[in-house]
Amino acid sequence: MRRAEHAWRLLRGLSWPMFGITLLLSALGVLFVYSACYASVEGTMRALYRRQLLWAGVGLAAYLGFAAFDYRRLRRLTWWIYAGSLLLLVLVLLIGTEISGARRWLMVFGIGLQPSELAKLAVVLALARKLSRPGESLGGFGALAGVLALVLAPMILIIQQPDLGTAMVFLPAAFVMMFAAGVPLRSLLVLLAAGSCAVGVFLGSLFLPARLGVSEEGQARIISAVGLRPYHRDRIEAFFNPERDPLNAGWNKMQSEIAVGSGGVWGKGYLKGTQNILGFLPRKVAPTDFIYSVIAEETGFVGSTVVLVLFGGLLVLGARTACAARDKMGRLVCAGITATLFVHVFVNIAMTVGIMPITGLPLPLLSYGGTFMVVTMASLGIIQSVHIRSHMYPHGF
């Protein structure tokens, strides 16, 4: 009896628009993963949409599970989750499966697990816990150092894989959380300045040695000394100069732009994207990093704007839930998850339309990818949980 009543209260508190958008986007994901792969020669690629459907199902279960689970009880689990994901990140460096020069996957019972995706959620939870601790002085150097340590530990491990794109996601998410937590603007500006200096060092190490006439070997040594790889330089160069190397790094960018542009206002129709069918949009990345190209080519400006609006809706609802949260932890978790979602959406789409270098960040709910799908759904489930709790206890806990 009590259980039924509890369930009813949970359902009444559910944000249906948020749930609806999540379902709609993941359904679109399955549809367009199918479209991106149905013309492929390889059977496993053609069957990819079924696995995406399966992952969406698992993700939905995680979503509902986390929505029902009271997020406040996560507080106690936070450090366990954080430590666990760090452990996984270390494990992946040691026993991960190497695919095209990068160790990003842990094979568990034949299923590829991406610990870096899990780490995104773990860091958000850890930061939320740390920043929401009552009496924590947020402006102090010690607190900032602690926050930075929490963020940098997984980042450095991920850079070792190497996966610079994923590692970079942590910085804006952490920044937004610190901003939302009320860290004084002065401290934030200092952080920004430090970050800019770091970016300067990175870019300098990538491009300066070549300008100064350092040998190829020396350049490679300098680049790896700051934790980067020469292909990062190639990608950045390809972004600014795609015609220089149209067959390698520039190819994806060029073909993605052609796919998006040739879609026009109304698109070519579902399953009719020639860039994708003809394989100009490389088949390996069409269902993953470049799923938005497929959508934009087939549904045109109208369809791609609809997807943008759906994501925008999710962001607004996430922010509203943050504001409505009854406690700081809930607010910060919502802000952090929303910021992570935004970074993925923005960077992925910006890369697809050619205004940012290719970083290999997937598009949440749409790109193919099991771990990312489940983690995204679980994160959105946590926002839902915050929403439900704010309605169950409208006057505070």
Place this chain on the structure above:
Amino acid sequence: MALSDTRESELLRVKVTAGVMLLALGVLAAVLWRVQVARAPDYRSSLYRQSVRRVRLPAIRGAIRDRYGRMLADNRPSYCIAVYVEELRRPGRIERTIDAVEDVIRSVSGIVNLPREVDRDEIERHIRMRRPLPLLIWKDIGPAALARWCESDVHLAGVDIYVEPVRAYPHGALASHVLGYVGRAEPANGEAGGAYHYYLPEMEGKYGVEKTYNAVLAGEAGGRLLRVDASGFKHGEIGEREPAAGRDLFLTLDVRIQRLLEETLGDIRGAAVVLDPRNGDVLALASRPDFDPSDFSPAIAPDAWRRLTTDPGQPFFNRAITGTYAPGSTFKPVVSLAALENDRAGGDTVFGCPGYFEVGGVRFHCWRRSGHGKLAMREALEQSCNAYFCQLGLQCGYERIYHMAEALGLGRETGIDLPSEAAGLLPNSAWKERYRGDSWRAGDTCNASIGQGALAFTPVQMAMFAATLANGGTVYRPRVRLVPGRAGDVCNVMHWAPETLAVVRGGMRDVVMAPHGTGRRAYVEGVVMAGKTGTAEHGPREARRKYGWMILFAPYEAPRFAVAMVVEDAVSGGTTVAPRLHALMEGIFGDESGPVQEGRG
């Protein structure tokens, strides 16, 4: 209160963050607008450029027919077995696709029972260079192999029959020097700025009317638009412009006369031309030895080509229009015409023949060593007396002879519509001074008057001369393309006096019709003909060889046929060529029940 303040400012910060995020999404929407709406046409055209290949489709070549529509050159279907590579492609390295193609070739080889013709290199070259096109693994398979393929119930993906038109000449070598042959056309580089990515094999005329009228026969190539995928394999067809088939070409040739002419020529080296003197139509034109143009399609085998090009008889040398020969006594009517028309002599002008004529210490022998005694012009033509014509030539003067020959079109291209015609040579004093460094002497005039010396004409020129004598003085340009209702192309009109014509034509009539005429062996019962034989010596004195000539026209009163024939290494015109013209004319007039009937009247 303070707590609430902090909370309010924190909420404001969340709202600011959300606003910044929405603003960023708005920027993305604006970029999308620029890419998908404002600049969409640019991206569409780059999409088109990178995924579409244009293939040139050759047109079906027009047929060649004789004047009565009988087929001389046509197209036959050539059955090939084609592999559609895009259906056999394997992911990964190109070698895997090549292996798949090789497997298919092995399987097909077992079915059609043919040894494989395409090696691995060729497959690889095809996949690298002509990926969207079918690869022909066997070309022009015979009916047996075709039947085996059609009857086998093995279904192999990516293999199919591919039909190509191939040039066929139903009469074999007949009229090969007129028809010519076709060969693989080189892709036209300049055409529409290299508008095509791929060219299919296309035939173009390399020789004969196949070459001169290539534009008529070839038609207009079409094109096909193929969509290819990122690896360049064919993905589908977008569109096609049908090629416009070439037009049929009608020739002035008459297959029946052509065949008769080639039969009468036999295996000798020589050439002959039969003209219609009323308009210059080439009724038959033959040069021996010849070749079979069918050997050239779809492609000539290397050893066959070597055999043809190294043959000492030069089968590709069209002696009828490119071979130049001293005309010998067939030139004598020109001397008569020059003398008569310029009033330097009359029909009754008499010269004596002791068997030779001497000028400047050189003795010109008459072919009859015993001499002809005194004779007048008509008899001199009949008997082809060298002594008479030496004296007539001197009396006339070479300048006049030269102008007459020039007016008749001798020593100059006739302009016949066949490739590589030779001009021959009609010498004069300027020529001799330039090339021999000597002035024109009386001996040269004598030599020229009997058709010797540097004179060299082509058989078609001599046929044109015979036609001019036959029709009474109109020089028609010989032509091989039949244009219905078109009058002959007049090159020149000689306003010869009737008395002149009577003497020259009469003398030539006697050549054939008189009991002791030099061309008596050409005589055909019931047909009045006129002709002139000739035997020209050439080569060094110790190894003299003779060209045997005869020109002829018939019927005498209303001529419809004018012939010139030359035989290399003849005994003489009268003994080697005249019997051949007899056979020809007997064939022509003996069985006129055929389509030639129409020409009468």
